[in-house]
Amino acid sequence: MVLRTRISEALKQAMRDKDAARLSTLRLINAAIKDKDIDARAGGSDEGVPEADVLSILGKMTKQRMESARAYEEGGRLDLAERERSEIETIEEFLPRQLNEEETNAAVDAAIAEIGADSIRDMGKVIGSLKAKYTGQMDFGKVGPMVKDRLS
Template identity: 75%
Template sequence: MKDRDTEKLSTLRLINAAIKDRDISARGEGREDGVDEAEVLAILGKMVKQRQESARAYEEGGRIDLAEQERTEIGYIEEFLPRQLSDEEVAKAVDAAIAETGASSIRDMGKVMGALKARYTGQMDFGAAGPMVKARLG
């Protein structure tokens, strides 16, 4: 606020509103603790993904200024996310999760993805990890 960075302030307010909304919903479901850290990371990850999709749509529509605004917001949101794993680190994590769960066929994919999500929420793109798990189990 003191820096008068209105774009960053606006993005931080959006983050705060999304977290509060989910917290109210969680308390309504009977969870007195509200949202936990994993849920906050999931909310932030979802916000980044939404902005990436919007930026692509704006670029396709020729609105480069709006696409840049979305990318700026992504940068602000990512400041609160843990470091993203590299492709090599994701591959190692997938192999470790397969070994840990004892997965042997494609039917065990849910167990492997569950283990990955429990340990790496906010650190990897599960949409990209899914095909990697499928290829290793298939």
């Protein structure tokens, strides 16, 4: 739960600094995590979601804001696009470093070799292995086609 602690500390610091924009984003992050915790408790878990799920939540939040910023730019609302980018910066502080293209290729090759994947039927196993190891570090929207190309 180190990530949750970092988010809570950042929230407290934003309150002390009276940084309204950052505080708002951190509260959105906390709310999203608590929503998932509530869902997990309804499913029978007492401790909430694991850190990998928190990373997944942060990744989704970043992706949503990127899409919103793009839409605002196309609509000529640069002020709103800038606010979305500011939120992205705050969220990305809590995400691990993204793997570059070389590292992603190496990780995909390693996962295929580890599983012994030789056909497209093994794609789910490869993606599952990558998600277990690299959640929050790579864009699985781009990794999926990469794995598919290597297995076809």
